[in-house]
Amino acid sequence: MILPIYLYGHPVLRKVSEPVTKDYPKLKELIEDMKETMYSSDGIGIAAPQVGHNIRLVYIDVDVIADRFPELKGRKMVLINPELTIDEDSKTVTREEGCLSVPGVSENVTRHEKLHIKYTDENWETHDEDIEGYLARVIQHECDHLDGILYVDRVSPIRKQLIRSKLNNIVKGKVRCSYRTKGFKPAHKH
Numbered sequence: 001m002i003l004p005i006y007l008y009g010h011p012v013l014r015k016v017s018e019p020v021t022k023d024y025p026k027l028k029e030l031i032e033d034m035k036e037t038m039y040s041s042d043g044i045g046i047a048a049p050q051v052g053h054n055i056r057l058v059y060i061d062v063d064v065i066a067d068r069f070p071e072l073k074g075r076k077m078v079l080i081n082p083e084l085t086i087d088e089d090s091k092t093v094t095r096e097e098g099c100l101s102v103p104g105v106s107e108n109v110t111r112h113e114k115l116h117i118k119y120t121d122e123n124w125e126t127h128d129e130d131i132e133g134y135l136a137r138v139i140q141h142e143c144d145h146l147d148g149i150l151y152v153d154r155v156s157p158i159r160k161q162l163i164r165s166k167l168n169n170i171v172k173g174k175v176r177c178s179y180r181t182k183g184f185k186p187a188h189k190h
């Protein structure tokens with residue numbers, strides 16, 4: 001089932017998410033729904049808070065950008081309770097990012113290019129991997145969501161100023177989007 005994507009301004013995107021437990025209700029179904037939602041909105045990564053669940057769960061499929069990054073051919077990951085160690089000694093790279101929760105905006109973000117990740121997959125098998133390059137960026141972006149951080153928090157102050165009105169419009173629900181969304185509507189005052 002395709003789920004609505006929660007938009008910038010919604011408080012669910014700003015919470016620190018809880019670890020996933022094996023008995024989380026309908027976990028398999030949620031993972032399938034996240035995949036379907038991500039593919040239908042042309043994303044390459046989606047985090048559970050973006051569909052309204054504050055749990056530490058991410059889905060990534062970067063196969064679609066394998067024309068630019070051949071090493072990503074066929075690469076997809078379900079990350080349950082990921083733990084990142086960013087290699088602070090690795091070089092930093094600046095590239096443009098976007099986010100399904102921030103439609104109509106894309107901005108440069110500087111990130112380290114190497115990290116180590118420990119995670120569990122959907123079959124509760126544990127993985128330990130060294131990752132570098134573009135996938136390391138996608139993983140950092142998605143795992144930020146689990147800590148209530150959005151990539152726009154990481155753009156330069158000057159750029160942040162320049163996109164302020166776009167962000168405010170998203171909060172007010174003044175945004176056009178090709179996929180189903182759920183915005184934050186403040187309560188009516190009488």
Ligand code: NI
Pocket residue numbers: 098099100101141142145
């Ligand atoms: Ni995002």
